[in-house]
Amino acid sequence: MTASPSTPGTPLRYFVERMDCADCARTVQSALTRLPGVGDPRVNFTTQTLSLTLDETQLPREKLEHTLRSLGYPPVLENAPAAPAAQTLRYFVNNMDCADCANKVQGVVSRLPGAGEPKVSFTTQTLSLTLDETKTSRAQLEQTLRSIGYPPDLQEDAQATPGTPSAPRPARVELPWHQTSKGRNVLLTGALFALAFVLSLVAPSFAFYAYAAATLIGVWPLLLKAVASTRLGEPFTINTLISVAAIGAVAIGEAAEGALVVFLFAIGELLENVAAGRARAGIQALAALAPKTALLLSGTQTQEVPVESLQVGQLVRVQPGGRVPADGTITEGNSNLDDSPVTGESVPVHKSTGDQVYAGSINTDGVLTVRVDRGASDNTIARIIHLVEEAESSKAPTARFLDRFSRWYTPAAMAVAFLFAVIPPLLFGQDWNEWIYKGVALLLIACPCALVLSVPAAVTSGISAGARQGLLIKGGAALETIGSVNTIAFDKTGTLTENKPQVTDVIPLSASEQDVVTLAAAVETGSAHPLAKAILDRAKGQTILTAENARAIPGKAVTATVGGRTLAVGSPRYAQELAPVAPDVLGRIEVLEHQGKTVVVLLDGAAPLGLLAIRDEPRAHAKAAIAKLTALGVRSVMLTGDNARTGHAIAGDLGLDVEAELMPEDKLRRIAELKRSGKVAMVGDGINDAPALAQSDVGIAMGGGTDVALETADAALLRHSVMGVSDLVQLSRAVMTNIRQNVTFALGLKAIFLVTTLLGITGLWPAILSDTGATVLVTANALRLLRFRPS
Template identity: 60%
Template sequence: MTTEPNTALKLRVEGMDCGACAIKIENGLKRLPGVTEINVNYGLETLSLVLDEDRTSRGSVEDRIRSLGYTPRSMPGEEANAGKTSTAERGVSDRAWWQTRKGQLVIGTGVLLGLAFVIATVAPAIAEWAYLAAALLGVLPILRRAVAGARHGTPFSIETLMSVAAIGAVAIGESAEAAIVVFLFAVGEILENVAAGRARAGIEALMNLVPRIARRERDGAVTEVPADELAIDDIVVVRPGDRVPSDGEVVEGSSELDEAPVTGESVPVLKEAGNTVYAGSINANGVLRVRIIRTAADNTIARIIHLVEEAQGSKAPTARFIDRFSAYYTPAAMVVSALIIVVPPLLFGAEWSTWIYRGLATLLIACPCALVISTPAAIASGLAAGARHGLLVKGGAALETLGKVRTVAFDKTGTLTVGKPRVTDIIPLEGEEVDLLAKAAAVEDGSSHPLGMAIVETAEGRGLELPKVFGGAMAIPGKTVTARLREGFVSVGSPRYAAEQGNLSPELSVRLEALEAAGKTAVVVLSGKRPIGIIALRDEPREDAATGVARLKALGIRAVMLTGDNRRTADAIASGLGLEAKAELLPDAKLSEIAALREHGGIAMVGDGINDAPALAASSVGIAMGGGTDVALETADAALLKNRVTGVAELVGLSRATLGNIWQNIALALGLKAVFLVTTLTGTTTLWMAILADTGATVLVTINALRLLRFQGDDSTDPGDER
């Protein structure tokens, strides 16, 4: 007998707008047999789970979601284990607000309240009955959701508070206020839903970067096809003004591409044959033929969307704390409200109706919506803002940690430096500089050694014509490369090899030592055995490395370079950039240094995401340089898609802005509650003012969080900068 495997199910769930919604759905589904691996992402309105359909049907899952007040809908490619879906398969619900259940609740309660007002105006004698009917009919769907939540694991929900307050108001003869409270609650929910939709706009904007149509070339003919149908090795034609339909490699043509939508790089990048192009980049001026190297489901934009979705689904430490706090806060608020109702009348002989009214108002003020949404709204906005500036952060925990780091440790090669040697000095001992460079490049032409390739690249960059080589070059590994030119044998060798030839003068030795003291690698060019010049090379710092380190210092963060390179080279690079250097570190020693630095506070490690993987994992937060490579996106906690050192300070600035926004939200939520609690106890606040205060706080918190979407990446060194 064979057993059917469990089904992986993914649904769109309309109506979720805060963490409390997600908890309610998760608690409700946990109680269904055969439902496991529940993952609710309210930010994207998605639910994924694993379902044993022999024990619980899909229909039962959807019915449970509906009973809790939300609307489940199928989504394309719904199987959660099917991997990343294509861009076309993604999408935020495009239903208008009045078509949603919360929108219909607003319309229904509004109509009831309006009818009650008209009846009360026309026939004042039955005004109370009209408002009573409006209040009871309006609270009925809220009460039904409260009962469903209580039955399925969430007894202390916002609907519970609302139902108790509305029914209590009716009981003490305040039917009109009860009807207004129910209507304002419905309005508040739809406003929260609209605000949450604004926060999802960052993901939707990323999706829209990739064109739906591609111009595919086959057998000499170009036809338009859906971008999702492109396969690896397909050739596409990208005209000026077109967006690149998927990641690929240029096979023909030359043009500048605007990669700002993908990496945040503000300057157009020249792309020629052999260069990689990213999905969503905009072609500026030339026609390119591009070979597809990734399908639509796996291109850079799709991977970024997938990682941002995962990041928004993960909870930051502050959010987890507030969730735990809210679990106790809501029942505690009900207890306090009950005490406010019974203590003054029982102990001090106060009027029951007055204190019942004030207790119910306290219950409404205590609604935790604004507090619950304060952190995840800020985190979601921070993550979306970072993605738009080429700063990919994989989760709220990493985003929070970045703002608290005291030290940033950099790898040298490929991180602070370009990652390949460049010619820095050409010193002819006889003849002209260009002649020396041309001879050295002729000898090294065709070499696979990084130093030789750098010399040839420099000569080509200057447009030099290389002397003819007679026969092939001969190499002695680690010492020299020799070739015969028209005037005789010319060698490019190490200083040690030149010394072995017996013609290294004291003056020349001093010059070589000075170059090496500056962290450069010097080679001696010899004609026969006679030195005719020196060429020095070094893996030079990135253009923005010094600026990036300076910005970190401006933020009060210590910058350290950890490298396995020799002390002399490390000190030379570090002194030019203005940071400390710890050199000649084997992998184990590098991990020990990170552990030691971590004792003095949080530490971020910045590396290339390949050989630095252990160090990235050992740090408080790992940051990968990598321009969108697989390793950069998957190894570390954050990735700098612009491949710039200044991005580290931008990440810290974004994190600090997000942390500041979180605390502003918490202060706003709790501060308003404190003010209205005082006015309620003194009899100033009415029931409708109490619910308006909670709704207003929720909307204000969400709007404040959305300000993070305006975060400016470049030159953003002010920790509180949320322009």
């Protein structure tokens, strides 16, 4: 090979022939690290590539290449592309329909050079990643997945950024069990076992050979996957254990049991696949809720268009009986909408102009005109599906522990099985066949499938069940934590209350009642604060002057110049800071605040012109929700920036503790203090709640809240009901109970069969039945969560 001149520290990349196994890669790596001038050598036997920097003043490139050839690995220099070829890909992965499959795919793909942030979901059977094709080509990635038994199909939105919602696709049709790869495997291994059984009756002398052939033919696909996984850095898989056990059974003359082991394993995988399909069906049904077409308004005419083509700001018509095609806002009409498919709301909700609607909701009567607020890839349904996918990559602490545990448990179990097979015969003169038989049985008992599956199956089912109830949870970690919180802190406005305050009293002091209303409305013009909206609603139909130089003093007041006067609408505390307020005025304020009303003062400079009392009624089920949390052993506290009297009036009615007159930084401080005595959740809906949502152990956003709150929170309530908070706690506790049951099933069955195997009571087929049975039992138990209904 002729080398061209190279400068010191030149980056080089080679394709290395015959470097196609881990041992080859270690040989090359070890040899290169000893050579002078070679920097940062990186080898990959999957892609058979070598990358390094070379200082040719110390080592000529010809000598480097000669060294590789002498080791038996001829190198071919690759030309580096002019620019990186990183791209984002999303695949549907066939056969990746269980947690163990997803873990295997995640482990293998994460080892490929250039594969960034792989995210897998066995519920939706998807793989999302970024791929630098200068390191691993798309063809190599797809071939790697096929080699371990998971053929990928590139999805149409291949360039969508991983981690962002994508428009729901038509659900893939679930094939009948006998048409799936696992179903065909059951039929093949079952037919081989039956044929061997018949031959054993007809020609007993050939029975062993018949069963051996059935075993080896049945285990061959598993052996290929085991070899491929081992080459890709995942040696301790279920395929490895079953392959070793089946071949070992034939080697010691127990071919009949080996064939039965392969057949039972195939049945177990099929049953697990069928059970997991039920969880997928729920998500696929959710994706099918969104209509495929919409009636786009163009002037007075309507045109039927695909939902994916809708743009934010366009108007669509929703006829009675039709489904809302996109998340949006009603601009004309009123109707009852059945939100139950999306939010879990039990009865239709009456909505009119200005109200928000969800894609997939059913319009029961009136004709509606809706402005599109979110595209198909960002609507509520797409977000729910995305959250379910993300939930599997955001693992619960228990799942992370079990993953770490299984990494050393499986190889340790294989080592123990090997020791049991050889030590008694070697040291104590025991029968080789007997103890090898027991060692093979221990291998089967060691399979960690049920244990590894116990957490993700429960978490995925729990999150899917929550989504059906309008409870969106952003991952297993959040789901696990919610049920263990000691204290839940609530914001008041928009969370415990309806966030639709109304002016109940106008008390003029040195201006007329009409002037108090119109001047206060002028100051508040343009503000989105709920109290400002209440004042503006009260002033509707009246002439409002133009305000200038408007600015907000956070937590205190809004000021503006109106008709040459510097006016402010602020809290009584702010008015007191400017100048002493007359005792009779303070008395009136106190009476109104004892009634649970928020009082604001209209000020001209420091002189009060009048008082406006505003009340925001508690949500319908807030009191019941607080009582339910108390019954669950969770303390509730209200953190509000409102005055103490208003806070105590509302808190007293609802039955929870209160801390009032808090600035946003005060809420952060109180959350930190509450965390010292246990885990804390925060429930809020506004921008000012976002820091507290992030500070708490679990942040919960109300569904009508701001995007900032929804993005910061760990969970969100689509229903505008505080009852969703107690539902979240119940769901979390149900999931954790389910996980404990699953772990008990998985470990308990293994412990029982471990003892019975060592005592010689049970053999190979009960051992595989223990793992298969535990896996099916764990999956079926987790699927019970799909029927979760809060009490």
